[in-house]
Structure formats: C-alpha cells, structure tokens
Amino acid sequence: MIKYWSFLEEYKKNKNRFLSNINKTLIKGNIFFGKQLNIFEKRFIKKYKSKYGIAVGSGTDAILISLLALNLKKDDEVIVPANTAIPTVSAIVNAGGKPRLIDIEDDYLTSVSKIKKATNKNTKVIIPVHLYGQSCQMEEIMKFANKNKIKVIEDCAQAQGAKYKNKFVGTFGLSGCFSFYPTKILGTYGDGGFILTNDFKFFEKIKRIRFYGIETNNHKKKFFNEYYAYENGINSRLDEIQSSILNLKFKNVDNLIYKRRKIASIYIKNLKNLKIILPEQNTKCFHVYNTFTLYHKKRKYIMNYLKNNNIQSRIIYPYPIQKMKGYEKIKKVKDLSNTEKFSKGIFSIPLYPELKLKDVLKICKNLKNCIKSI
DSSP, X not given: OBOSOOSHHHHHXXXXXXXXXXXHHHHTTOSSSSHHHHHHHHHHHHHTTOSEEEEESOHHHHHHHHHHTTTOOTTOEEEEESSSOHHHHHHHHHTTOEEEEEOBOTTSSBOHHHHHHHOOTTEEEEOOBOGGGOOOOHHHHHHHHHHTTOEEEEEOTTOTTOEETTEETTSXXXXXXXXXXXXXXXXXXXXXEEEEESOHHHHHHHXXXXXXXXXXXXXXXTTTTSSOBSXXXXXXXXXXXXXXXXXXXXTTHHHHHHHHHHXXXXXXXXXXXXXXXXXXXXXXXXXXXXXXXXXXTTHHHHHHHHHHTTBOOBOSOSSOGGGSGGGTTSEEOSOOHHHHHHHTTEEEEOOOTTOOHXXXXXXXXXXXXXXXXX
C-alpha cells in the first residue's frame, strides 16, 4: 500500500540522531523553556526574516493566541474562508470573535473581492488562509486591510516557506501562524506551532498569553519571571523534546520543500493532459505543496479506484465550515458557490519528501488509467 503520508521512512533514516539529541536534552534536566526551544525560536525567526516570534503548543494555539491578544469584543467579526480547517474557525470562536465566512477563488485561496464585500463596521480581523502550500494575494489584502484599519492574522499552517512576490508568508500581517503537526512542511512527532510578528508590543503580549499571562520578557515589570499573571492567558508550550526534533529537521527544511516541489512537478508533467483539475502555481507565488490537491466530479470513483490499486488518498476538506453542525449559526455571505463546488470534488494524493519515485509514477499510471476509463 502506498500510504497517503508516513513518517516512518524519515524516522528510520534519522532515528539515531533523533534519539541521541533527545537524550542529551533530557540529561540536562529541562523539559520546558530550555536551550532547545531558545535555539529553535531564534532559527525560525531568522530564517523567515521576521523581528520577533514565539513557539507554542500547536498551530491552533498560534491563531488563538494572536486573536486573544487583540481583545475581541462580542460583536467583532473575523473574515475567514469557508474552505479551511476547523481550527481556523474554532480559534476565532474561542477568542470571543464572530467568524464571517467568505468564498474562495478557483485556486482554492481566500478571495480578495469577497473580503471587500464582507467587510463592515464590525470587521476587526482578516485571516487569509495560505492553503495547500500556496500564498494568498497578500499585497492586495494588506493594501485593503491597512486602508480600513483591519488587522491581518495569516494562517500559514500549510505553507511554511511559501512566498508571495519573494516575501515569506507570515511576515505580511500583524502575525503569521504556523503548525508543526506531523504532516506539515516541518513536522514534529507530536504537536507544535509558531507565531511570527514584527510588532514588539504584540510580541510581548503573545509571549505572556502563551504562559498564563506571566511576564517573562520585560525586565522592567515588577513581577518579572514570578508566578504572577498580568492578564488572563493559556498554557501553550513547545517542549524541549519536540524542539530538539525540530532543530534537527530545520537544518534540512529547504531540501524538504525542494523534494515536495520535485514530486509535484512529476505529477503535473504526467497528469497535465487528463480531464482533471490540477493545482496551479500562481505567477507571483512560490508554492511549497503541503498537499497535491486535485478536483474531479467523480471523486468517489477515482478514490475507490486508487484504493483498489493500493494507493491511499484523502479529502481536504470534505465539508465546508458552514455545513458543520458546530458552526451552522455563524455568519456567512450568501454566495459560497466555489466552496460548495470544490468540497464535492477535491481530493489529495500522496506527496511527502520520502515518497519513492517508483510510487509517484505508479500513482500517475493509475490515475491516467482511471480518468481515461470515466
């Protein structure tokens, strides 16, 4: 069976290095907020050309903490695409805001025109979701947001290393939120996230919020580094073990992205003449292919065909947010036609750095045979 995703090949290849580094970390007696975390935070901030940043417990927490720092009121609205992961929306609700769902473009990304139509006097935040590995049209989004004094929180969970006009995602808005869930561009063997920002006051606040509201950054504070909450916070820590794993993998992150793009190029070359919609790379973007997402009206038939030939595939995402019971009462614009359409036909095929060439070609061959038979 060709798995949709697996960490085992990577782990087997690097097992001794991972275990050695974890052992060294534990022997030093630190579990949280130690040397490994400090090193990783500095590397991540430097790599993605930001001024400040903190590691947190998950990508979901990264969005939640960013929104909590804005002190949203009960009527404050946050514009977000309907075709996104549940955590993007759950973070808004848990931060006290009101999600306002909008439609996506044909490239599956946040629609700039729909953002403009959905904006009203209650709009406080826009969350562009850089989906499947590609950046949204950030120049236009930022121009509109700045003009209307709206904060931008970027959801970069699936797009670490992606660029728009040669600038990294996560560095356009007030903050950029990343995920280290195992399937992501840089995945750990547990969970983790990161927040980038160029705003120092915002940085001070999110650093307090991630640790119960305790001040660990400003030496001028009376209760600096004491068990004293300056504001209500949460518990969101990236531990030393996960930090040590990420430090080892981070050295190779550009190569991981290169391998993803290489596999994507093979897919595109072999599948481009089939009657199936392939992912497109917009001219101003550097796509990192967190997933390779296809669209066809007969998705079920194709996925069953692949399964019968020992190839796994997945649907990301099968249900738009507005179709879920947990969010059926949240605000949305009337026209979500693209979201509705794509949710019925999108599916993703295997794409991760350790995927063997012979398996990539087998997937292509089976897709060709399948599509031709429809």
